[in-house]
Amino acid sequence: MRALAASVEEVFREAAARWTLVAYFTLSTIFILLFATAVNLDIVNGALAGAKLFGQSVEIGRSSVDIDRLVLGFESGFSGFLYLVGTFLALFATAHLVPRLQEKGTIDLYLSRPVGRVPLLLSRYTAGLLLAAANLLYLIGSLWLIIVWKTHVVHGRFFLAGLSILFTIATLLAFAFLVGVVTSSTGVSLMATYAIFFFSAILAAHSRISAALSKDWAAKLVEALYWIFPKTAQLGRATVAHVAGDQAFRGIGDMNLLAVYGSTAIFGIATLMLACWLFSRKDF
Amino acid sequence: MSALPIEARGLRKAYRSGLKGRTVLALDGLDLDVRPGEMFGLLGPNGAGKTTTVKILLGLTRATSGEARLFGIPVGNPESRRRVGYLPEGHRFPGYLTARETLAIFGRMSGVDGPALRSRIEPLLDRVGLASWRDVRVKKFSKGMTQRLGLAAALVHDPQVLLLDEPTDGVDPVGRREIRDLLREEADRGRAILVNSHLLSEIERTCDRVAVLRAGRIAAQGTIAELTAQTTRYRMAVSPIDDALLASLRETGSEVTRVNGHLELSARDLVQLNAAVDRVRARGALLEELSPLRASLEDVFVDLIAPASVAGAGPKEPS
Known part of the structure; x- marks a missing residue:
């Protein structure tokens, strides 16, 4: 356990030294400060009476705006934005963890210690996830506090977005680790993982794509690929829906959440297991 | 009877290379024993199988056949490395860590707890001549200093076995002598030391026994006196x-x-x-x-290797 904790610590030190961690948190802090200072709301009896953005009054019409719904709208919209940006940033900050470990002159230093290969790989995977989770918690937690401070509206569901995004990152990071073990290349790991993200999003339209295909086997292949790959588009919608609540879920009634999360989890676990198996078999 | 620090029997390693999957034999039935308190030198030309032997002993590479044990524990078991310190050739410590942080991280990875590490790191840095560089980032170190740090990292958990790949590589003559003295002290404390080096004069001065590898096999083995007589x-x-x-x-x-x-x-x-x-x-x-x-060890080495070098003293295809 001591050895694995040292491995996790080493990843965080590396992230700090390479400015990844600093850049990650600096960007988040700039966004939080902008939000905290730029938005000023005038709330009267639970309704928005006036608003200022960067000191300029914002026209909000004659009808009063329910502040609860406004906050919900912002939080769910921001969740969708964070799903895309947060996932991409997290992968960018962590995709190097395996290729760097496997570099000649480095891998010998780690594998010559009394640590199994699978625990070593999993410790770096855990460290990558902790890094992403820390940033998500910082960003979402800070924004949530600012919203509570400015509006007195408390929505705990905002944090569900963080969990859903972390789930997506965990799945895609497992795939990045698999590519990293095979190719030892950070660039290839990143490109392959981003490609999977977009390819899977396209497969969300699997029914329409299958219907448009003339060959039966091609249609079946598209369906199979849809079920094999992570459901990145649906996960994005689900992230927003988790924050928005029941009404939003009714809007995505065609989506089986259990199937979306379940099949994505299977993809993540399978790729991580394959990465571990290949890493444990590799000659260095 | 207690198990030997290093024990290998019939080690064989075949690599596949190229698109056609041509098999190359890096090791061909290697037997090796290293006893406590002994400094053992592994010599051979490039591709003779020295590094492959060390990598198999550390579980970095799997033997195609044969078996190797460290203190009786098969090398496939990570626990076999608990009492092993390793200095790889061309090692690259994270440049963002200081010397002290490097030893702390790798010491903990070897299972040493905080208080033990705190008491060990300072004297160790002093011993390898890096005391005044303890808080300097490794990326600022010269090659010789990195080598000294590597040696300290190999010793940080007080191992019973040391596997050293070119330990004096890039170190100045004074530093080489200091490293030789340090290794001798470790051997006198009962540590088994396997040194893999091209520097025959270093091996001749420090090692008790030597094995000369040629094409994955031991061409000669014995004490320096036996080999040079x-x-x-x-x-x-x-x-x-x-x-x-x-x-x-x-x-x-x-x-x-x-x-x-x-x-x-x-x-x-x-x-x-x-x-x-x-x-x-x-x-x-x-x-x-x-x-x-x-004769000098170099004379013996050249005599052993020269005839084969024409036909290929390096890896060979299995017959």
């Missing part, structure tokens, strides 16, 4: 030396040459050698010294 040639100091004495010695069948005031003669066996001594006494000359001539 040339039992057929002797140095003989006598006085006076004159042409009559030389002629008399040659009559015994020995090849005799006069070198810097003494004689060098060959004798196929002890009978012929004693016959030569009898001739010296019969001529009324006084025998001052008689000793076997020793």
Whole structure:
């Protein structure tokens, strides 16, 4: 356990030294400060009476705006934005963890210690996830506090977005680790993982794509690929829906959440297991 | 009886290379024993199998067949590395860590707890000559300093076995001597040390036993004295030396040459050698010294490797 904790610590030190961690948190802090200072709301009896953005009054019409719904709208919209940006940033900050470990002159230093290969790989995977989770918690937690401070509206569901995004990152990071073990290349790991993200999003339209295909086997292949790959588009919608609540879920009634999360989890676990198996078999 | 620190039997390693999957034999039935308190040198030309041997011992590479154990524990078990310190060739410590942080991280990865590490790191940095560099980032270190740090990292968990790949690589002459002394101290404390090096003079000065690898096999093995002794040639100091004495010695069948005031003669066996001594006494000359001539380790190495180098002393395809 001591050895694995040292491995996790080493990843965080590396992230700090390479400015990844600093850049990650600096960007988040700039966004939080902008939000905290730029938005000023005038709330009267639970309704928005006036608003200022960067000191300029914002026209909000004659009808009063329910502040609860406004906050919900912002939080769910921001969740969708964070799903895309947060996932991409997290992968960018962590995709190097395996290729760097496997570099000649480095891998010998780690594998010559009394640590199994699978625990070593999993410790770096855990460290990558902790890094992403820390940033998500910082960003979402800070924004949530600012919203509570400015509006007195408390929505705990905002944090569900963080969990859903972390789930997506965990799945895609497992795939990045698999590519990293095979190719030892950070660039290839990143490109392959981003490609999977977009390819899977396209497969969300699997029914329409299958219907448009003339060959039966091609249609079946598209369906199979849809079920094999992570459901990145649906996960994005689900992230927003988790924050928005029941009404939003009714809007995505065609989506089986259990199937979306379940099949994505299977993809993540399978790729991580394959990465571990290949890493444990590799000659260095 | 306790298990040997390093034990290998019939190690064989075949690599597949190229698109056609051509098999190359890096090791071909290697047997190896290293005892406690012993410094063992592994010599050989490039591709002879030295690094492969060390990598198999550390579980970095899997043997195709045969078995290797560290203190009786199969090398596939990570626990076998708990008592092992390793200094790889061309190692790259994270440049963003200081010397002290490097030892702390790698010490903890070897299972050493915080208090033990705190008491160990400072004296160790002092011992390898990096005390004043303890809080400097590794990326600022010269090659020699990185090598010293590597040695400290190999020693940080107080291992019973040291596997060292070119330990004095990039180190200046004074530093080399310091490292040699440090390794000798470790061996005297009962540590088993396996040194893999191209620097024959270093091996000759430090190692108790040596194995010369050629094409994945041990071509010769023994103590330095055993390997360098040339039992057929002797140095003989006598006085006076004159042409009559030389002629008399040659009559015994020995090849005799006069070198810097003494004689060098060959004798196929002890009978012929004693016959030569009898001739010296019969001529009324006084025998001052008689000793076997020793070759340098380099001479032995070249003799062992040279004939094969034409045919390929490196990896070979299995027959």
